[in-house]
Amino acid sequence: MKHFIAGLVLFALPLSAQVADQATPPAPAAPRQPHIPSAVEKTLANGLRVIVVEKKNVPLVSARLMIGTGAAADAAGHAGLADMTASLLTKGTTTKSAEEIARGVEALGASLDSSASFDSSNVDLNVMSPRLAEAMAFLADVVRHPTFRKDEIDRYRAETLDALEVELHEPRELSGFVLSRVVFGETPYGHNLSGTPQSIRKITREDVVKFHRRYYRPDNAVLVMAGEIKSADAFALAQKLLGGWKGAGPKPAAPKPAALPLKPRVVVIDMPEAGQAAVSVARVGLRRADPAYFAAQVANAVLGGGYSSRLNEEVRIKRGLSYGAGSGFDFRRDAGPFSAGAQTKNESAAEVAGLIADEMNRMAAEPVSDAELTPRKATLIGDYARSIETSQGLVRRLSSLALYGLPLSDVSSYITAVQAIDAAQVQAVAKSHLAGAADVIIVGDAKKFLEPLKARFKDVEVIPYAELDLNTASLKKK
């Protein structure tokens, strides 16, 4: 707060209140350890892995059927295929129309949502526990027997084109699309997950049917359930509904790691109508299974994870330049992106980009003191504990462990693993993954920040909004 101390005047508020005048906060009592429920698992004869956590307090169950393949498997020019395939599952099966599925699921008060991530395709169910068996029957049916009717594909295409039209006008969304291309070029994480207007027009029913046939198979799938259910009942339900599921042909091989990083770029998408600039600094991060995973998590907690991280301190709290600044690693099967960013008025976009780059470098230049490290680790642990408070949160954590081949017991050893990280490990991961060359992406009204941006960063590429092409690494229409 040094920045603002000069000339500081304190006004005590004119209160008639009589306050318990205790100058220091009361010390905490002895801590209690959280109880983290443990998972049990079983693999069915067809190769489907089933993971269950019994968790009682509310009569709800969350379930996820996860396919171990996602948008990273989209072929060149077919961005959005995995997501289209997943989204169409609920739009009709051999025995039920899209409307019958929607009506049947919603009549139970349940939600059944399907979509792809880069590494997986997921069907998520949330339902009150007395209705679980009925709702699971819908889940199993949409995974095993989707029909991908042509009229449903046409409908999806039209809806997705409209949704993209909206997202492409939102500086924050658009900067995310551009960021993927800048960091990953034309490698498997480089495209937009939900596609581009061009790729969505190009994908055929045949592509979708093939994708489903190839990847949706029990030996490439995991079912995770958590909530008010007995594990024996969950296994029996899985056997009944999914035990007869079979895949065809050999199991698909895992993709090869991409050759990265690419040459760093500074890219401005000039959008004169933008009411605020979206600023990001990005680079290639780490694999989820990387041994430095916990060190990277702690480093990010210091840099940009949470309100009191360095980025929010510098950008929002000290300077009032944004409603919030932050950063994060997206850990994937192969190294996913690291990105740091904030939205700010167009005039301060260059200043914010510079502040973010400076803070990334400072992480490597000097070790983090214990006085800073201890609370940031506590923040990370607290966020983690809250994230597994709900059935759905537990399902997400467990399915991620399963996807990346990590032991399920990590769900309870996370806290001790974070506590064990020291300043030297944080500095080491900052040197390899935060400091130095990085990409800068700004979507905003370029004339308001281009001059100071060029003063700070070399080789700034300005791409007018009308000339943007998300289908190529160059980002420019030919």
Next chain:
Amino acid sequence: MRVRALLIVLFLTSVALSAATVNTLTIPPIDYKHRTLANGLELYSIEDHSTPTVAIQVWYRVGSKNDPEGRSGFAHLFEHIMFKSTKHMKAEMMDRLTEDVGGENNANTGDDYTKYFEVIPSNYLETLLWAEGERLGALTVDDAAFKSERDVVKEEFRFRVLSPPYGRFYYDIDKDTFAVHPYKRPGIGSIEDLDAATIADVQQFHATYYRPDNAVLIIAGDFDPAQMNAWVDKYLGVIANPGTPIPRVTAKEPPRADAKRFDEHAPNVPLPAVCINWLTSSASSEDAEALNVAAAILGRGESSRMYRTMVYRDKIAQEVEADADLREDLGVFDVVTTLASGHTVEEAIKAAMREVESMEKIAPAAAEVEKAKNQLITDELRRRETNQGKATALGTSIVIEHDAAAVNSDLTRLQAVTAADVQRVMQKYIAGSKPYTITYSAEGGAK
């Protein structure tokens, strides 16, 4: 005629479904304790030891509707200032006491209330009760911190209103919806009104509204009741009230004389959007649950009426929603839709009105009512998975409905809603009043 055919199909399905769905659900009630301290502070507590955490919420009965004249957005700006210094706390010390020990904190400003909360490891309960006492009883603020935070709020305005393609649409809706009631002013304010705010306003606002007899404290989670009660008395029970009365909003929104249309425009609008709304009862009305069921039947999920006809069948819209937005003083029933490309706002208005009117004319099928109730009950169950969610449910009943017991009785009432109830509230509030239509499209004509 198509509407009638649709209803028959639904009715037949309902017979088939109800035979299969014999399971019933018992919802565990929220078991809360209540006492009023001598200084008027209301204390509610919910004991639950399943995780070693506790949620603390302080609800002040002051919201955006209480923004001073010419200071729209002030209640929200003030909320930000509450994280700055107090007599014994430096700015951002709330973060030291929460985030730094694995907890979290935040606040939000609604039309009718401002809510501050912390979720913390339960061994920090006493520490945070002290801190809440500090900012209720001894808030201080310096000019530099005030101005810097005001800049943050201006960025929040740009983030919420100027940057998203539909930010200005939601900003315009309340302004057009209300004629008299201060609900018409945007809670986020305007850049001009935020610039006009001063430190003197902050002091005045705190003195006027931030007082024990205008606050509700809710503690949910892992605590020892005797200890918790003693700490609340020690840190919050000793704070005195000023002798002045608490000003309340008394403005009454008059019934609408005529239907009206507002055409709003903004830059960077990819596809036009439409909101049609009606004035309804407040959240405490006994019609609230039936209005929520009606909204769910119209617009909740892919089997809802508006989705099926406007999105799925006719492809006029890419998104539809219907909502009973019931506030403390009155409510708004609204249907909102974003158009599909190639369609006009006139088509969307006609299609939405057709669905709304059919709900007035014909009672929904029993299966539709059952579905909507199951959806709303499941939402409520999901909310009740956490201490924070339970505290929020209780606080909403206390502050918006003026009845703590409603946190449980509303669910009972929801389960009892019938198709006839749904039709009755549609006739009473929707057929019986005038719609306002707000359209939103790109400057220089719709694309």
